Every structure is written in structure tokens, then in C-alpha cells.
Amino acid sequence: MTGLSPEQAAVAARYRTFAAEEVHGVSPSYERLTLEIAESCEILDFLLGFPSARRQPNLLLAASRVVAGHVPDLDQLIELIRDPARRLRTLMLSRTTQTNEPSRCAVLLPVLAGLPPPLALIEVGASGGLCLLPDRYGYDYGTRRIAGARGSPTFRCSVQGPAPLPAGAPQIVWRAGLDLSPIDIGSAADTAWLEALVWPEQEHRRRHLLQAIAVARAEPPRVVRGDLLHDLDTLIAEAPSDATLVVFHSAALAYVTPRAARLRFAEALRRTRATWISNEAPGVFPDIVAQAPTPTPSSRFLLAVDGVPKAWTGPHGQSLEWFA
Ligand SMILES: C[S@@+](CC[C@H](N)C(=O)[O-])C[C@H]1O[C@@H](n2cnc3c(N)ncnc32)[C@H](O)[C@@H]1O
Structure with missing residues (x-):
């Protein structure tokens, strides 16, 4: 034009x-x-x-x-x-383009289930907290299925490589989220916004989102308003000391700029007792990507535990290519 x-x-x-x-x-x-x-x-x-x-x-x-x-x-x-x-x-x-994609739990679950139970979970950049409920959903990894509660979504995830697929969901005794602007899962306007962010032809994502919202409404996860750069210590202090503490994030650290701020977050987290799970686009932590096999595949996230790369993942949790 x-x-x-x-x-x-x-x-x-x-x-x-x-x-x-x-x-x-x-x-x-x-x-x-x-x-x-x-x-x-x-x-x-x-x-x-x-x-x-x-x-x-x-x-x-x-x-x-x-x-x-x-x-x-x-x-x-x-x-x-x-x-x-x-x-x-x-x-x-x-509003902001603040999605909440519960199917990302499919790529987090193998790591969570491999940690000593019980677990205490903190998600930073949690949106409505739907990824804080990995133990309430079902999973279909092709060779392995894990049943969820009645009415819960079943997330399909194709797996390559020696991923440590669990037999069941981990025991989670405590969970909390942190977000600059939490989505209220109990609010019809907030969940309508989440639904509108799913592209029109992605009917399976929309169905899974609605099912996950119904699961969450039965027992909503707590998501606290705050900045992951400043307010994480308070939540960490609240977590039970006799559980394995996990701090995780998915599609959230890309919003934290500049890169030095992300590095500060990672360094601060390493000084805590928490296990750190990161599931982010490769550009978010280039130093971790540098340790992963090359070439970096397109349209994938990198899953890393305590800064060690483990797998390439589909951005919506649809695939897990384990290389660790
Ligand atoms: C794309 S959403 C991802 C939500 C969820 N992790 C998931 O995978 O479905 C990114 C979220 O990160 C939050 N966020 C961005 N910067 C943040 C910060 N500095 N502290 C806390 N939350 C932040 C946003 O408000 C948004 O809810």
C-alpha cells in the first residue's frame, strides 16, 4: 500500500x-x-x-x-x-496479553515428579495460577498416560529422548504464585480475557483452558500481586521448610528486562534453598542455551533445572525433546 x-x-x-x-x-x-x-x-x-x-x-x-x-x-x-x-x-x-497455558504442566511434570516429595511450589509470573496445579490434570505422553481428576483436561505431549516420564503426579503440599497483575480465576471478565487470548481456530487449547479453569475454581491457587524481582523472598519464607521448595516460571522471564535483571533474579534464586525450573524461549537465558545441544530448534522453549538444560519443549507444552 x-x-x-x-x-x-x-x-x-x-x-x-x-x-x-x-x-x-x-x-x-x-x-x-x-x-x-x-x-x-x-x-x-x-x-x-x-x-x-x-x-x-x-x-x-x-x-x-x-x-x-x-x-x-x-x-x-x-x-x-x-x-x-x-x-x-x-x-x-x-489489559495485557497475559495468557495462562495450563498444558505447559506436561513438560514440567517429569522434572517435578523426579524431586524428593512432598513439594512446595512457587510460580513466578503465574497469571491465574493454572500451572500451579500439575497434580490435578491428566497427561497423555503416548507411551504413558496419567489420569487426572474427573472433568480435568488431559494434555497430550509428544516425547522424544529419555525423558523420565513419571507414573503419577507428585505430592504437592503447598503452592503459591506471584504476578505483577494476577488474573482472578473466579472472575468471569478475567477468564473471558484468557479465553479471548487463545486464537480462534485453536479449539483444543480453548477446551483445555476452560476445563483447567473449572478445576482451579474448585480450589483456587493463591496468586499474590508482586514483582518477581523484589517480592519472591517473602513467599519463599512462607513455604513449609520440610517440603522440597521449587520456584518455576514458564513464558514469564521474557517480560523481565533488561537481561541483567533476569540474571540478577537467577543469581538471587541460586542463593536460596529452592530448586529452580525455567521453561522459557531460548533468548531469555542465552548462557543456559549455550550449554544445550546445537542447533537450537525453532519455535521451542528450553527447559532447565538449576541452570542446567534438560529439554526443548513446545511453547504450549505440546512436545518434550529430552536430551539431558
Ligand atoms: C505469558 S504469561 C505466562 C503465565 C504462565 N506462566 C503460563 O505459562 O501460562 C506471563 C506472566 O508473567 C507476568 N509477569 C511479567 N513480569 C513480571 C514480573 N516482573 N513479576 C511478576 N510477574 C510478571 C505477567 O503479568 C504475566 O501474567
Whole structure:
């Protein structure tokens, strides 16, 4: 498209990249809509009214779904941005792209189950705390199945390599989460937001999320508001001293910048009695990735225990390639 200002062109490029590199082959409806957005001066100008971090495709798409009640087409999206009540704008300013993906428990479980029981769990960057409930879900690792409670989701995870697949869930006697902005699993508005962040065609993720929310509502995990860089010690002090303490995080440390702050977090954690489990994109801890086998596969997280790499994992817990 010609005639765009440099600012409009930059936002348009962001939406085209999202279409080509993130949703292509995964969400045809989002691919179509984001390519159309990149051609619409009116929507590009609407996005330019936000700080750069809030021009994200995922934020606009999820917020427009919540306001419209479905994935809007381009004309409906333009109606939403013209709405004098400015509901779309208000939602985009009040929310962040804060997913909670309980199926990541499938890649954490083999590590958790290998630690001396009972366990005390702390998740930093816990969102709604759905990953704090690995003992309440079911798992299907192909060669091994672990039954969950009635009505709980069963997460499928393909496994390669000598992963220490457990026979059952670990005993967890205490658990707590820490998040800058906790999602309240009991709130319909908060869980509707989590649901809207799942891309439209990912029906199995949506089903699993709703099942996990139902499990969590029966006995909600405690998630405390706080910053993992400053408030972890208080939670650690609360954990029972006769349980194996585990501090873990998944898709959370990428939000902690600069890199020096992540390193400070890791160094501080190493000085505690906790076992540290990290499940993050490779760029988050390059020093740990440097110890993993090469080449680094694309679209994978790295699972590490106490800074030692163990496996490549699917970002949504869908695969575990154990190399340790
Ligand atoms: C993408 S979500 C992942 C949630 C969950 N770990 C999972 O795997 O489903 C990242 C979470 O990290 C939280 N977060 C980011 N920076 C944080 C910080 N400095 N301290 C605490 N939480 C933080 C965000 O609020 C968000 O809920």
C-alpha cells in the first residue's frame, strides 16, 4: 500500500509480520484480518493513538473479540473503533496479553515428579495460577498416560529422548504464585480475557483452558500481586521448610528486562534453598542455551533445572525433546 506515513507503515509492517510469521497456518481468520488491518489507514491511525507496546496484534484481536463477542470482520472492526463509547480502546488500555497455558504442566511434570516429595511450589509470573496445579490434570505422553481428576483436561505431549516420564503426579503440599497483575480465576471478565487470548481456530487449547479453569475454581491457587524481582523472598519464607521448595516460571522471564535483571533474579534464586525450573524461549537465558545441544530448534522453549538444560519443549507444552 502506498501513501502511508512512516508511522502508519511501521504498524502495517508489524501486522503483516504477525500474519506471516505467527498466525499463518495456525489461524486463517487472524491471518486474513491482520493483513486487512495493514491496509486500513483508519485502523492504523487508531493503533497509533496507543503507546507502541499496546499496538500489538494479539491485544487488538483479543480485545475486539471480547467487545464484539466473536472475531469481527474488517467492517465490524472499523465500527468498533468508531464506537463513541470507546469500549475497544478502554479494554486495550486496561489489559495485557497475559495468557495462562495450563498444558505447559506436561513438560514440567517429569522434572517435578523426579524431586524428593512432598513439594512446595512457587510460580513466578503465574497469571491465574493454572500451572500451579500439575497434580490435578491428566497427561497423555503416548507411551504413558496419567489420569487426572474427573472433568480435568488431559494434555497430550509428544516425547522424544529419555525423558523420565513419571507414573503419577507428585505430592504437592503447598503452592503459591506471584504476578505483577494476577488474573482472578473466579472472575468471569478475567477468564473471558484468557479465553479471548487463545486464537480462534485453536479449539483444543480453548477446551483445555476452560476445563483447567473449572478445576482451579474448585480450589483456587493463591496468586499474590508482586514483582518477581523484589517480592519472591517473602513467599519463599512462607513455604513449609520440610517440603522440597521449587520456584518455576514458564513464558514469564521474557517480560523481565533488561537481561541483567533476569540474571540478577537467577543469581538471587541460586542463593536460596529452592530448586529452580525455567521453561522459557531460548533468548531469555542465552548462557543456559549455550550449554544445550546445537542447533537450537525453532519455535521451542528450553527447559532447565538449576541452570542446567534438560529439554526443548513446545511453547504450549505440546512436545518434550529430552536430551539431558
Ligand atoms: C505469558 S504469561 C505466562 C503465565 C504462565 N506462566 C503460563 O505459562 O501460562 C506471563 C506472566 O508473567 C507476568 N509477569 C511479567 N513480569 C513480571 C514480573 N516482573 N513479576 C511478576 N510477574 C510478571 C505477567 O503479568 C504475566 O501474567
